[in-house]
Amino acid sequence: MNEKSSKRREWVKTAAIVFLSVLLVLTFFSNTIMNYSLPEVATQYVESGTITAKIRGTGTVESGDPYSVKLKNAEDKVATGGYEVESIEVKRGDEVMKGDVLCHLAAEGNKAAKDKREELDKVMLQLEIDVVNGIYSQSVLSHAQSGNFISMGDYQKQITAKDSEINILKNELQDAKDTLEAVKDNAGGTVSASSEKKKLEKAQAAYDEVADRVDAAQAEIDKWQAEIEANDKLIQDHLAGKETIDEAGNRVPAVTNAQYQMAENNNKILNNRITAKKAEIADDEAKLPSLKKALDKAQKAYDNKINGGGDKQDEISDWTKEVEARQERLDDAEDAKAKIQKDFAKELELKDQLSKLREEIDKLEGEAVNGEVTAPISGTIIAIYVKSGEETPANNLLFEIQPAGKGYTMEMTVTNEQAKRLSVGDVADLVNSWRYNDVSVVLSSIKPSPTNPSQNKLLTFDVEGDVMEGQSLNISVGQKSAQYDLTVPNSAIREDNNGKFILTVETKSTPLSNRYIATRVDVEVLASDDNRSAISAPLYGYEYVITTSTAPVEAGKYIRLANNEG
Secondary structure, three states, X not given: OHHHHHHHHHHHHHHHHHHHHHHHHHHHHHHHHHHOOOOEEEEEEOEEEEEEOOEEXXXXXXXXXOEEEEOEOOOOOEOOOOEEEEEEOOOOOOEEOOOOEEEEEEEEEEHHHHHHHHHHHHHHHHHHHHHHOOOOOHHHHHHHXXXXXOOHHHHHHHHHHHHHHHHHHHHHHHHHHHHHHHHHHHHOOHHHHHHHHHHHXXXXXXXXXXXXXXXXXXXXXXXXXXXXXXXXXXXXXXHOOOEEEOOOOOEEEOOOHHHHHHHHHHHHHHHHHHHHXXXXXXXXXXXXXXXXXXXXXXXXXXXXXXXXXXXXHHHHHHHHHHHHHHHHHHHHHHHHHHHHHHHHHHHHHHHHHHHHHHHHHHHHHHOOOOOEEEOOOOEEEEEEOOXXXXXXXXXXEEEEXXXXXXXXXXXXXXXXXXXXXXXXXXXOEEOOHHHOOOOEEEEEEEEEOOOOOOOEEEEEEEEEOOOOOOOEEEEEEOOOEEEXXXXXXXXXXXXXXXXXXXXXXXXXXXXXXXXXXXXXXXXEEXXXXXXXXXXXXXXXXXXXXXXXXXXXXXOOOEEEEOOOOO
């Protein structure tokens, strides 16, 4: 029994020793274990130094004074219309001498003239179709083809003659109508029937006018009566205490007090309206019986006259046909006059349109353009605006040449603060200068930027040497150096919505080892070069500043230093 108890005590003792040993190891190495989970940072000192503040940027080379080569005719005027390009003999960047061939034009020449000719043909074709369809007379087409359009004098003569004819036909028509009326009068009854018809129409109009007013008023009364009946239904339901079930399942009155009161008030208003409207039409309703009696009497008189007949019905029929024939001749004459007027208006339109088209065609076809375009000056081809097999552009601009001996320019925008460190005449350095052959870039002007004059300056450089228009150049300019108390690597400068800052390393001592914390320090960057920046900040110098890290670092967070086991 004692032996078992002794073994149990030994096991407990051994377990306690192992536990305490593990706890001791974890305590001593806890800092090292935790450090492996922290971002590892590289640091450098904040120290004094010299900054050569160069300004860097990119600009595009532009021609200082390009010469535009345009298509010209034999009279040295800018040609109109497009010409097909047969071949191009130069490419961008080629050096050319005055007189060198730049491109050849196709033999068929000016396409604009052909387009105008096609436009003229379309106008004439449409006119022929209109003439066939009877819209215009054949004379309009003949005049358009010959170009000899009707004069205002001839037009007036035709209109005057047609007016005389129309007046004669009107008189003849009136004579026929008068004769017809006389025959009807002699026939006994038909003329009287005409008179009775007028009386009937007058009686009908008088009756309809009053009846329409009564009908309209009655329609309004019926509408109001329907509204009264609807209101009466609400009033009866309210007085009977009729109920309904609402959405919550409660029994509520079918008609509220407000609805009941509104129905009562509306009925009073509607009854007043009905009373007023009935009084308004009382006189009209009283007139209707007598008007209806007069209408019936007129209808009976008319019917009696119509049925009376006469012995001269054949003569009436003949003169009726004669009136119709003379009316038809008058209508034809008026249509003919309208056709003359329409033809003349069309000829005026065509005269202006066709004359303009023919003048343009003559002008375009008369422009002699040589089959080749040559360089008017010596220089470098900096732009080509034509392609083989295509037409010359509408503005006739074919090529641009940089004149020999004239340099290029380049522009770049900088801040006002950067511009203060520059002067006209500063020589810019080319980034990767080994790629360029004898290129010089000199600052020629410093002006306010057109897009943001209050904040930026526009730098203009004179560029000379082996460059081409459209080429991009990366440059640095500014040779002023200055000594600063606080400088840091450019990689240490950070920025967020609150501005620029750096992260310094703060040491915190613990019983086992030192711990390190990233601390934010707001800074103002005074100047920068390729490697370092001068700053203004509440520092003494020689603080450690974080330059890089293996993971994102935030101010106030623990970090571990590179090559430091902590």
